[in-house]
Amino acid sequence: MPVGESGSTAMGIDRFVPSVARMYDWCLGGKDNFDVDREAMQAMMNQGFPDVVAIARQNRVFLERGVHYLAAEAGIRQFIDHGSGLPTQRNVHEVAQEAQPDARVVYIDNDPAVLAHGRALLAQNQQTTVISADMSRPEDVLADPATQTLIDFDQPVALLYVSVLHCLPDDQRPDLVLRRLLDAVPSGSYVLISHLASSDPQARDFLTNFMNERTPWGRVRSEDEIARFFDGLELVEPGLANINDWRPEHRATQFPEPRGYTPSSATENSGRIWEYGGIARKP
Numbered sequence: 001m002p003v004g005e006s007g008s009t010a011m012g013i014d015r016f017v018p019s020v021a022r023m024y025d026w027c028l029g030g031k032d033n034f035d036v037d038r039e040a041m042q043a044m045m046n047q048g049f050p051d052v053v054a055i056a057r058q059n060r061v062f063l064e065r066g067v068h069y070l071a072a073e074a075g076i077r078q079f080i081d082h083g084s085g086l087p088t089q090r091n092v093h094e095v096a097q098e099a100q101p102d103a104r105v106v107y108i109d110n111d112p113a114v115l116a117h118g119r120a121l122l123a124q125n126q127q128t129t130v131i132s133a134d135m136s137r138p139e140d141v142l143a144d145p146a147t148q149t150l151i152d153f154d155q156p157v158a159l160l161y162v163s164v165l166h167c168l169p170d171d172q173r174p175d176l177v178l179r180r181l182l183d184a185v186p187s188g189s190y191v192l193i194s195h196l197a198s199s200d201p202q203a204r205d206f207l208t209n210f211m212n213e214r215t216p217w218g219r220v221r222s223e224d225e226i227a228r229f230f231d232g233l234e235l236v237e238p239g240l241a242n243i244n245d246w247r248p249e250h251r252a253t254q255f256p257e258p259r260g261y262t263p264s265s266a267t268e269n270s271g272r273i274w275e276y277g278g279i280a281r282k283p
């Protein structure tokens, strides 16, 4: 992407401030990231979260398993993917359309790079769209003409919040954001959530502070706090779990090595932070 002297592209992409979308892209071996993103990730690994690359990859594979379950087993044909991230391999519409060829997907992200790359990827697919919106403003998501055109709110919808609710601080009320979307969809709809978790307050504080010192973010939550997002919903077996234990499949997904990746030697901190979540049905 062309970058001007100020550090911003015409699309509003800032190469001097790390972005969650680009940091995650780096973990998955993508090319849509800058030095500032790579440096932030290396610092995160060295200072307290050495296994972040593995966990990002595990999260992506969990997303794939979850979407496959929703389309192939639950029969869902409409998806709203909040915080969709930069396009990569096995995107939501590709997985969903394998089981439901007419599946429709609205991708939502507030990072300008996602809009730029997503529009290019999806130009050929009439059943998908990517919108630029802040998911903490659910009325904007629901009122967007693309959402209104693509989603039939009388039919079940899968609401995806995969590795993204931790981007919202408590004062943005992620619980109410989720409830507003759940109120808009009918019985028989589903939510798929993964969320960075730790039972160790020091580990929670480390990552929460690390991120907030660099870019607007939310916080790592405990498993009990994450479980509350599912109140009133029917959990799909096996319930809430470390995502690696949610219907594990022993299939090796190949991701390219992150550019310039140097494994962290700070292994004593590994295993303190993980992704926790599951799938639930609206009764």
Ligand SMILES: C[S@@+](CC[C@H](N)C(=O)[O-])C[C@H]1O[C@@H](n2cnc3c(N)ncnc32)[C@H](O)[C@@H]1O
Pocket: 020, 021, 022, 024, 059, 060, 063, 082, 083, 084, 085, 086, 108, 109, 110, 111, 114, 133, 134, 135, 136, 161, 162, 163, 164, 167, 168
């Ligand atoms: C860690 S990535 C997860 C990507 C994808 N859901 C996955 O699990 O593979 C988080 C994404 O959420 C986006 N995001 C963070 N806060 C957001 C907000 N308030 N509104 C919309 N998107 C947001 C980021 O830009 C980033 O692309």
